[in-house]
Amino acid sequence: MSPFSRSAPGDPSEPRFGEPVEISVDGVPVAAVPGQTVAAALMATGRDSWRTTRGAERPRGVFCGIGACFDCLVVVNGTPDVRACQRTIQPGDAITTQAGAQLPTRTGAAQPTQHSEALSFEVVVVGAGPAGLTAALAAAETGVSVGLVDAGRAVGGQFHRQLPTEFAARRPERLQHGWARFVQLRDRVARHHRITQLAETSVWAIEEIEHGHRLWAQTGPADAGRRGVRAVDGRALVLAPGAYDRVLPFKGWDLPGVYSAGAAQALAKGQRIAVGQRVVLAGTGPFLLPVAESLVGVGAEVAGMFEANSARTIARGWSSDPLVARGKIGEAAGYAGLLARHRIRPRTGWTVVAAHGDRRVEAVTVAKLDHDWRPIRGTEQQLEADAVCVGFGFTAQLELAVSTRCELTAGPDGGPAVRVDEHQQTSTPGVFAAGELTGIGGADLAAAEGRVAGAAAARFVTGSEAVLSQAHEEVAKGKRFAAALAAAHPVRPGWVEWSDxxxxxxxxxxxxxxxxxxxxxxxxxxxxxxxxxxxxxxxxxxxxxxxxxxxxxxxSPDQNAVVRNEFNRPIAVPVRLKDLANPQEDQ
Ligand code: FES
Known part of the structure; x- marks a missing residue:
């Protein structure tokens, strides 16, 4: 059993895949679908690992699926360390599986394109998810110039992950929640004459300059050997880079076939790939529901769904704010119907405590948990599965905020977050933050915070006043949701007993x-x-x-200790030394 690609007939999104293109994998010709990532092309052939680690030669494939973990590295056209989940295939690509650390070959060492002129904007927004899009629009509508920088090929972030345009889907909205509202926002941003979108642009460092900040960025296909290098200046910054899944370690969690819940979602929703045929889903939080929906949508069987918190904790958490709970009843009923139709019976107070297999997942052990999430001895059960997806909330992408010296605090879930005031202003003048960066609270809160941050950043530049009462109300409402979410789905300390x-x-x-x-x-x-x-x-x-x-x-004795230097990365994302050296000489 192995990952597979959902066939187009019967797919609710009605994709119209283009003519297959030929790539090679370790010298063997492989037919791939235009628009597929390297990871999707490999998984469509049934592979779930294609790299071995430097030390014990452990097999690795996709784990996080969104470019955060670097587990899925491959060699593409001679360039090593390319994240397979981020790189879109091109006809003729020569993919080579990677053993340990590899040096580039001559063909992979092409000269990067240098952009000697810095792009300059009054406001620069980093991240084009729900928070970044609304921030860019709110700032531009006050009359300032805006640069919208994002590492992805398309805007929308993880929440509105879309099918590649090459799939030419007739009904993409069938895979999305809130699609009409998103499309309206996306199109307004695209049409706005004061917004310049910089797609496939990853920021690796930020420095202070005389009137604002300079972002050092690389442009072009993810991890390519010839990415352009450019500086982007902004008098004010809005940081909205989003978050990635939090996965708690358990025995066997590094076997191929163990994925973050976000990876399963990204592969299903964005590439129509099922991570396995018989999948176990575990973790905590409402995010497990859309992941289950995406898995069955690509034809996987959800063999078990395990929410670590007890039904009592969940009920008490959501009922701590009846107004918030009432607003989610319709959505919850929709998911309950979906689970019933697919005979998925979620078990609360249970989780996966071990994955088993010889170089890939073949089975998992699940166990009932006590209130503190310690496995209750004697409750263990083994389930056959070829994939397991786990997610215990999210961790904010804090690197850029830390490098601009923003103060951190604890978010509603106890995790690290950027401290902001009511205008989303951080402790660093001219740097604003929005979305999951300021605390995990979902897409609606992120969008509302983006509106406030964008307008406030523009006001910082122009000195004008902005009227934002409605957006502030939406932020307040979103924060109530975040607080109820944290109360209903806390992470308890007993998880430390799932590993040895x-x-x-x-x-x-x-x-x-x-x-x-x-x-x-x-x-x-x-x-x-x-x-x-x-x-x-x-x-x-x-x-x-x-x-x-x-x-x-x-x-640490304190599980929620905010350790600032955990996130202190002067180079926010790995950059090839060759690319790093040249632009500094030009400036
Ligand atoms: S898991 Fe990547 S540095 Fe530790």
């Missing part, structure tokens, strides 16, 4: 829990830089995005 000393905590550097514990105990190291250097936890390609928060929880 052999379990990897840092997937990139292959640091086990035992090694981490010994490093912390031997030298009495506290979470942070010294523990990183001593154990190598967090020093891999993902720069600690996947492991740092968990490592902090495992080594």
């Amino acid at each position: 000393d052999e379990t990897l905590i840092c997937r990139c550097e292959e640091v086990s829990r035992g090694e981490l514990r010994r490093a912390a105990a031997d030298r009495e190291l506290l979470p942070g830089r010294s523990l990183k250097l001593s154990s190598r936890v967090g020093l891999g390609m993902c720069q600690g995005r996947i492991c740092s928060r968990n490592a902090t929880c495992l080594t």
Whole structure:
């Protein structure tokens, strides 16, 4: 059993795939669909791993599915370390599976395009999800020039992930929630003469300049060997980079076939790929519902759905704000109907505590949890599955905010977030933040915060007044939802018992829990830089995005400690040294 691509006949989105194009995988010709990512093209052939790690040669494939974890690296046309989930195939691409760390070949070492002139805007918005889009529009409507920077090929972020235009879907709205509203916003942004969209542009550093900030960015296909390098200046910044799934470690969680819930969603919704035929879904939070919907939508069987919080905790959490709960009844009823139609019976107070298999997932162990999420001995059950998808909330992408010296605080779920005032102004003058960056609260809150942040950023530049009472009301409403969400779906500390000393905590550097514990105990190291250097936890390609928060929880008495230097990455995303050196000389 293995991942597969949903066939077009019967697909509710009615895709019209173009003529297949030929690529090669390790020298063998493979037919791929135009618009597919490298990961989707590989998974459509049934593969779920295509790389081995540097240390123990562990197999790796997609894990996060959104470019955060760097598990899915491949060599494309001689360039190593290309994230397969981010790179769209081109006819004739030569894909090579990657063993450990590889150097580029001559063909992969093309010269990057240098843009010697910095682009300059009054407001620069980073991230084109729900918060970034509304921020860009709100700022532009006050009369300022706006640069909208996003790493993706299309706007919308993770929430409004769309099918590639190459799929030519007749009914894309059937895979989306709130599609009409999104399309209206997307089109207004695209048509606005004061907004310049910079797609496929990833920001790797921000520095202060005389009148604002300079963003250093790379442009072009993800991780290509010849990405353009350019500077983008803004007198005010709105940071809205979003968040990535939080996955808690358990025995076997680094086997191919274990995915974040967001990866399953991204592959299904954005590429029509099912991560497996018989899939187990586990975690906490309402996000599991659309993931289940997406999985059945691509033809996977959801063999089990496990919400770690008890029904009592969930009910008490949502009923803490009856107004919020009432507003979600219709949506909840829709999902209940979907689960019933597909005979999916979610179990509350249960989770996956181990994945088993020889180089890929073949089965999982689930167990009932006590109030603190400790597995209750004797309740373990084994289920056959070829994929397991897990998600325990989200972690905000804090790197750019930390590099602009924004103060952090605890978000509603206890996770790290950027501190903002009622105008979404951070502690750094001229830097505003919106969306999941200021606390996990969903798309509606993100959009409302974006409106406030965009208008406030424009006001910072022009000194004019902005009337925002309605957006402020929507922010207040969204914050009530975020608080109820956190109360209904807390992460309890007993998860630390799901792993043992052999379990990897840092997937990139292959640091086990035992090694981490010994490093912390031997030298009495506290979470942070010294523990990183001593154990190598967090020093891999993902720069600690996947492991740092968990490592902090495992080594700190305070599970919600906000450790600022976890997110302190002067280079926010990995950049090839060659690309990094040249533009500095030009400026
Ligand atoms: S998991 Fe990537 S650096 Fe630890």
